[in-house]
Amino acid sequence: DTGVSQDPRHKITKRGQNVTFRCDPISEHNRLYWYRQTLGQGPEFLTYFQNEAQLEKSRLLSDRFSAERPKGSFSTLEIQRTEQGDSAMYLCASADRDRGRREQFFGPGTRLTVL
Amino acid sequence: QKEVEQNSGPLSVPEGAIASLNCTYSDRGSQSFFWYRQYSGKSPELIMSIYSNGDKEDGRFTAQLNKASQYVSLLIRDSQPSDSATYLCAVNVLGNQFYFGTGTSLTVIP
Numbered sequence: 001d002t003g004v005s006q007d008p009r010h011k012i013t014k015r016g017q018n019v020t021f022r023c024d025p026i027s028e029h030n031r032l033y034w035y036r037q038t039l040g041q042g043p044e045f046l047t048y049f050q051n052e053a054q055l056e057k058s059r060l061l062s063d064r065f066s067a068e069r070p071k072g073s074f075s076t077l078e079i080q081r082t083e084q085g086d087s088a089m090y091l092c093a094s095a096d097r098d099r100g101r102r103e104q105f106f107g108p109g110t111r112l113t114v115l
Numbered sequence: 116q117k118e119v120e121q122n123s124g125p126l127s128v129p130e131g132a133i134a135s136l137n138c139t140y141s142d143r144g145s146q147s148f149f150w151y152r153q154y155s156g157k158s159p160e161l162i163m164s165i166y167s168n169g170d171k172e173d174g175r176f177t178a179q180l181n182k183a184s185q186y187v188s189l190l191i192r193d194s195q196p197s198d199s200a201t202y203l204c205a206v207n208v209l210g211n212q213f214y215f216g217t218g219t220s221l222t223v224i225p
Contacts, residue, residue: 033213042119042203042215043159056211091158102147102166102207106158 002027004107006092012113013082020078021110025094032075033104034067035091043091049075050097082114118142119206121216129224134191136219138204141185147207148180148187152200153218159203163189194223 005024013019025032030051035043046065047057051072064082069075079086089111093104120139128134136150147166151159163178165171165187171178177190187206191198201218208214 035215040123040217042205042217043213045212045214048211089158103149103161103164104205104213105161106151109158 004092004094004105006090006107006110008110009108010111010113012115014115015084016081018078018080019082019112020076021090021092021112022074022076023092023107024074025092026096026105029094029096029105030072031095031097031104032069033093033095034075034077035093037089037091037109038087046077079112082112084114087112087114117216118208118214119204119216121202121204121219123217124220125222126219127222127224128194130194130196132194132223134194134198134221134223136189136191136202136204136221138187138189138216139185140187140204140206140214142206142208142214143182143185145182145185145206145208148178149205149207149213150176150178150187150189151203151205151215152198153203154200162202191221194221196223196225199223 007022033048034046037043049069064080067077089109091109092107095104150163153159165178165180175192179188203218204216
């Protein structure tokens, strides 16, 4: 396993711009999760996929956020019309639920700064 | 009420001592429990998972779960300066969402 990878690692954008992040999960992991983490807080759940199906979204998730996992492999998270409050670390995690394993393994994260 | 509560610390222990980290959760339907370590500026790293009441040991780490009290803890024996980090407790409810605590900051003093 090469681990979960995320790209880019850092993103600086101006308020109102759109940004897109990519996550490549551990090979053959069928579950993929997106979280947001701000300083001094734990990761906050955003959404998750079982293969290509998006099964759950946080009620706190603005409609400016959208996520896809078109072929059940990598996933993208897009934020439209970014706001300064979107500045955070965006974390992706994957899990191998086919084997009944619930442990999640995190990628290195994408740090977003909205100016 | 938050789903998962942790004392934010900071917790300081001398090198070689036992560090004890605690976590409580609110949902009695919680099924799985995890401890993650997070170094400053890095992503969380899985340390332990525990699913049933009792103790689970892995090297210097022991996770303890008491579902009746809705309590999970992590003991770190022979603490090392490299253990200095924030420790996150995570709870999995109904196999879907994971809820994380805010983390406890641990400093191991040489």
